[in-house]
Amino acid sequence: MPHPRYKAVVIGxxxxxMHALKTFIPALPAAFALPIAIxxxxxxxxxxxxxxxxxxIGALTVKEAEDKEPLCxxxxxxAPAGYHLLIxxxxxxxxxxxxxxNYCCPSIDVLFESAADAFGESLIGVVLTGGxxxxxxxxxxxxxxxxxxxxxxxxxxxxxxxxxxxxKATAVDHTVDLENLAPLLIQLSAxxxxxxxxxxxxxx
Amino acid sequence: xxxxxxxxxxAEKMEIDMLxxxxxxxxxxxxxxxxxxxxxxxxxxxxxxxxxxxxTALLDKLFHDENYFDEFLKGMxxxxxxxxxxPLFYRGMREAVVPLLKTFPFVKIWHAGCATxxxxxxxxxxxxxxxxxxxxxxxxxxxxxxxxxxxQEGVYPARSLGAAAANYKTAGGTGDFSDYYNxxxxxxxxxxxxxxxxxxxxxxxxxxxxxxxxxLICCRNVLIYFDKILQDHVLxxxxxxxxHGGFLCLGNKETLNFTAVKSLFExxxxxxxxxxxxxxxxxxxxx
Numbered sequence: 001m002p003h004p005r006y007k008a009v010v011i012g013x014x015x016x017x018m019h020a021l022k023t024f025i026p027a028l029p030a031a032f033a034l035p036i037a038i039x040x041x042x043x044x045x046x047x048x049x050x051x052x053x054x055x056x057i058g059a060l061t062v063k064e065a066e067d068k069e070p071l072c073x074x075x076x077x078x079a080p081a082g083y084h085l086l087i088x089x090x091x092x093x094x095x096x097x098x099x100x101x102n103y104c105c106p107s108i109d110v111l112f113e114s115a116a117d118a119f120g121e122s123l124i125g126v127v128l129t130g131g132x133x134x135x136x137x138x139x140x141x142x143x144x145x146x147x148x149x150x151x152x153x154x155x156x157x158x159x160x161x162x163x164x165x166x167x168k169a170t171a172v173d174h175t176v177d178l179e180n181l182a183p184l185l186i187q188l189s190a191x192x193x194x195x196x197x198x199x200x201x202x203x204x
Numbered sequence: 205x206x207x208x209x210x211x212x213x214x215a216e217k218m219e220i221d222m223l224x225x226x227x228x229x230x231x232x233x234x235x236x237x238x239x240x241x242x243x244x245x246x247x248x249x250x251x252x253x254x255x256x257x258x259x260t261a262l263l264d265k266l267f268h269d270e271n272y273f274d275e276f277l278k279g280m281x282x283x284x285x286x287x288x289x290x291p292l293f294y295r296g297m298r299e300a301v302v303p304l305l306k307t308f309p310f311v312k313i314w315h316a317g318c319a320t321x322x323x324x325x326x327x328x329x330x331x332x333x334x335x336x337x338x339x340x341x342x343x344x345x346x347x348x349x350x351x352x353x354x355x356q357e358g359v360y361p362a363r364s365l366g367a368a369a370a371n372y373k374t375a376g377g378t379g380d381f382s383d384y385y386n387x388x389x390x391x392x393x394x395x396x397x398x399x400x401x402x403x404x405x406x407x408x409x410x411x412x413x414x415x416x417x418x419x420l421i422c423c424r425n426v427l428i429y430f431d432k433i434l435q436d437h438v439l440x441x442x443x444x445x446x447x448h449g450g451f452l453c454l455g456n457k458e459t460l461n462f463t464a465v466k467s468l469f470e471x472x473x474x475x476x477x478x479x480x481x482x483x484x485x486x487x488x489x490x491x
Contacts, residue, residue, distance in 0.1 A: 067428045068435070068462045080457045086241035088431070089217075094239040095428045095457050097284050098246070114241040120213065 005191035006148065007122040008071060008087075009034050010115045012108030012138070014041040014130030016158025020178055021050075025076060026058030027182030033189045034124070035071035036060075037087065039079045039111040041104050041130070051078045065093045079106035086114035102134040112138025121146030124188060126181070128152040130162025136169035143170045148188060150174045152181070219259040220244065226263045231273055233347075234410050235280065237434035243280075250279050274350075281348040282429060285319045287368035288326045290456050293424070294375035296476035301420065301451050302334045311340045311419045314445065316409060317426035318344035321355025321402075325384075326375075327422065328398040333378050337401055343415060345407035356404045358394040362387060409438050414445040421446060425455035436464040443468050443481060452479045 013020050017040045028036075042050065048064050054076070055062040065077035065085055070092045079085035083095040084106050094114075101107035112125055112135060125142035127135045129152055143149045149172040154160040156177050166172070176184055221236070228234045235243060251262045254272075266273050288294055305311050311331075315324045324344040331337040346352050354360075372381040385392040407415070409426070421442050427435050442452060443465050452469060454477040460466045468483030 064457070066459050066461065067457060068432055068459075070462075083428075083457055084242070086239070086245075088239060088241050092432075092462075094241050096239070096242040097282060097425050097428070097455075098242060099284065110245065113245075117213075117241065117244070120210075 003193040004033065004189070005122070005193050005195060006034060006124050006188055008091075008115065008119050009036045009124045009126065009185060010087075010112055010138075010142075011036060011038045011126040011128065012040075012112065012130070012135035012162075013038070013128040014104075014108075014132065014134065014159065014162055016129035017041070018050075019158060020128045020152070021054055022057065023178050024181045024185075025054050025060055025062060027179075028058065028060045028076075028185065030059035030061075031074055032060060032186070033073050034185070035073055036076040037065065037071070037079075037085060037093070037111060037115065038076060039085055039106040039108045039135075041106070041108075041134070042081050048080070054078075065095070067093065067095045069093050079111065081106075084110045086110060087118040088114070089118050091118055102132060104132070104134050108135035109138040113141050116141045116145045116147060119147070123147035124150065124185070126150045126152075126185075127163055127166040128178070128181075129157040129159045131159045132161055133165035135162060136165040139166050139172070140170045143172070148173050150176060150181070150184065153177050216259075220247065223247070223259045223263045223266075226267055227273075230267055231277075232411070233277065233280075233408075237410070237431045237437075239429055239431055242429060246279055250276050278348065278350055281319070281346070281351065282317075282425070283319045283348065283351055284425075285322045286371070287322045287365060288371035288375040288377075289323055290424070290476075291371040291374035291376075293453070293456065293476045293478075294326065294330055296473040296478055297330060297453070298334065298376050300473045300476075300478060301453075302330075305419060305451075306334065306336055308419060309339065311336065312417060313340060313342045314415050314418045314421045315342060315344040316407070316421060316423040316442075318346050318351075318355055318404070319348070320351045320360075321358065321404065322360070323422070323424070324355065324402050324404075325358065325394050325398055326372075328401055329372075329377070329384055330375070331401075332398065337397070340401055342402040344402055344404050345415075346404075347406065347408040347410075349406060352404050352406060358399050359391050360393075362390050362392050365392060409441070410434065414441050416445060417447055418445050418450055419447055420451040420453065422453045424453060425458070427458050428455065432462065439463055439465040443483075446481045448481065450481050452481060453477065454479070 051064045062076045064080045086094045125139045151166045151172045152163045154163040157163050224236045256262045318324045331340045369381045385394045469479040472478045472480050
C-alpha cells in the first residue's frame with residue numbers, strides 16, 4: 001500500500017494573484033494527486049467568474065468550494081468571495097461569514113489554520129504574491145504541525161509584502177519563483193511516507 | 205519532525221468536547237454539532253480575550269460565571285447581516301416566488317436565524333411593494349436574545365445602513381428606501397406597518413421543534429455553521445414545517461446537494477438557492 005507523504009495543498013494569494021493563478025493552475029495535470037484549496041482576496045461581487053475562467057484554461061478542475069463539499073484530487077477549490085473557507089477534520093469544506101480576519105474575507109490564515117488542524121503533517125501550505133501579512137500566521141501553524149511551507153520568492157513576486165511577511169514568520173521549506181511552483185508541487189505530491197524529505201533543495 | 209503528536213491533537217479534541225458537554229449540561233445550549241473548524245476559532249477568540257490558558261480553564265469560568273456565559277454566547281452566534289443582503293436573492297424572490305405566493309389568501313413566512321432583524325424588515329418591504337404585506341405573517345426567530353431585542357426595537361444606527369439604499373435598488377426596489385423609516389439623530393426606525401407584520405421570538409434550531417404550515421422558510425447563512433448531522437436534522441424540521449409546494453431559501457453558497465433531504469426539494473432558482481418542497485417530509489425523516 002502506498003502512503004503519500006502529503007494529502008492536500010492550501011494556497012493563499014492577494015494583490016497580483018490573478019497572474020499567479022493563471023501561471024501555475026494550467027501547469028498542473030488533470031490527475032494531480034492532491035486537492036488544492038485556495039483563498040484569494042477579492043472583491044465582494046466577483047460571482048464565481050474567476051473559478052469558471054481558471055477551469056477553462058487548464059486541465060485541472062477548478063470550482064468555488066461549496067459548504068460541506070468533500071475535497072477531491074484533481075480539483076482546485078476557490079473560497080467564494082465574502083466567505084471564509086475552512087476545512088473540517090473529516091476533510092470536507094465549511095464556509096463562514098464571520099467577521100473579517102486581517103481585514104480580509106476570505107482570510108488565508110483562517111483557511112491555513114483549519115487545514116493544519118485537519119491534515120497535520122500531511123499538508124502543504126503556499127503563500128504567494130500579496131500586499132498584506134495575511135497567511136503568515138497560518139503558514140507558521142502548518143510548519144509547526146509538521147507540514148511543508150512554500151513561499152513565492154518576494155523578489156520576483158508582483159506584490160512582495162505577503163511573501164516577505166511569511167518568510168519572516170517561518171523557516172520555510174521552499175522559496176520558489178512562480179514558474180517553479182507547479183513542478184515542485186508535482187514532485188512533492190509523488191513523495192511517499194518514509195521518503196527522504198526534499199528540504200535540502202531550496203529552489204530559487 | 206512531527207512537533208504536535210497525534211496524542212496531543214486527540215487531547216485537544218477531548219478538551220473541546222468536554223467544554224461543549226459542560227456548556228450543554230450547565231446551560232442547555234448544544235454546540236456539539238456545529239461545524240467544528242469555525243466553532244473552534246470562535247472559542248479560541250473567547251479564550252484569548254479572557255486570557256485563559258486552556259479550554260478546561262474556559263469551561264471552569266463559564267461553568268461558574270453566568271454573566272460571562274452570556275457574553276460568551278453572544279460571540280457564539282453569527283450576527284453579520286445587513287438590509288437586503290445579497291440583493292440578487294430578493295430579485296430572485298420577486299421573479300420566481302412572489303407570483304405564486306400572491307395566490308394564497310394569507311402567507312406564513314419563517315425567517316430562521318434572523319439575528320438583528322435587518323433581513324426580516326427587508327422581506328417586509330418587499331412584500332409591501334408586491335402588495336400583500338397585509339396578508340403576510342413573518343415569524344422571525346433566533347437563539348441570541350440580545351440580537352432579538354435589537355430586532356424587536358427596529359432601531360438601527362444610521363451608519364449601519366451603509367450599502368442599504370444601493371442594495372435596495374439592486375434588489376429590485378420600486379420606491380424610495382428612505383420612505384420606509386423615520387430618521388432622528390444618528391438612528392433610523394423602521395415604520396410600524398412593517399414591524400407589526402413581524403413576530404420576533406426565541407427559537408433554537410438545535411433543540412426546538414417545527415413551526416407549522418409555512419409557505420416559505422428563509423434560512424440564509426445559518427446552516428454553514430452546522431455539521432452534516434445537524435444540517436440534516438434542521439432541514440428535516442424545515443421540511444416538516446413547510447406546506448406542500450412551500451419554498452425554502454438558503455444562503456448563496458449553501459446547497460442541499462450534500463444533505464439527506466435533497467430528494468424532497470426541487471430547485472426553483474439554482475443561483476439564488478431557492479427550492480420548492482414537493483416530497484413527503486415524514487416519509488424520509490433522517491432522525
